[in-house]
Amino acid sequence: MKRTIIVNQRRFSLFVISCSLLLSIGLTLLFGFLSNRTALGAEVSPTRVVVVKANDTVWEIAQPIAASQQRDVRDVVRDIYELNSLAHATIHPGQSLRVPSY
Numbered sequence: 703m704k705r706t707i708i709v710n711q712r713r714f715s716l717f718v719i720s721c722s723l724l725l726s727i728g729l730t731l732l733f734g735f736l737s738n739r740t741a742l743g744a745e746v747s748p749t750r751v752v753v754v755k756a757n758d759t760v761w762e763i764a765q766p767i768a769a770s771q772q773r774d775v776r777d778v779v780r781d782i783y784e785l786n787s788l789a790h791a792t793i794h795p796g797q798s799l800r801v802p803s804y
Contacts, residue, residue: 749785750803756795760788767802778802 708714752763764778771778778801782788785800793799 747781748803749800752799752801754793754795754797754799758793758795760791760793760799763799763801771802 754763760779760782761775764775764782767773768775768778781802782799785802
């Protein structure tokens with residue numbers, strides 16, 4: 703087996719750093735392209751806006767939508783959370799929520 707001897711340490715370090723940089727840029731571009739392609743191919747569902755009334759909950763808003771679309775209420779609640787970027791279940795009267803249309 704033939705051994706390779708590094709003659710110029712600085713040149714070797716520059717080579718390794720350059721290869722690492724090119725590899726990371728290539729992977730970033732590849733995954734960026736794939737994620738954009740996935741996002742562009744995603745199906746956009748139609749939505750409508752609902753104004754929250756006093757004592758409304760996300761669950762109560764989701765129930766008629768789920769019934770009309772023959773879906774599980776939990777899935778519709780999750781969709782409402784995602785459409786409105788809700789972090790918790792607190793909603794207020796007068797607040798506008800985007801919901802899947804039915």
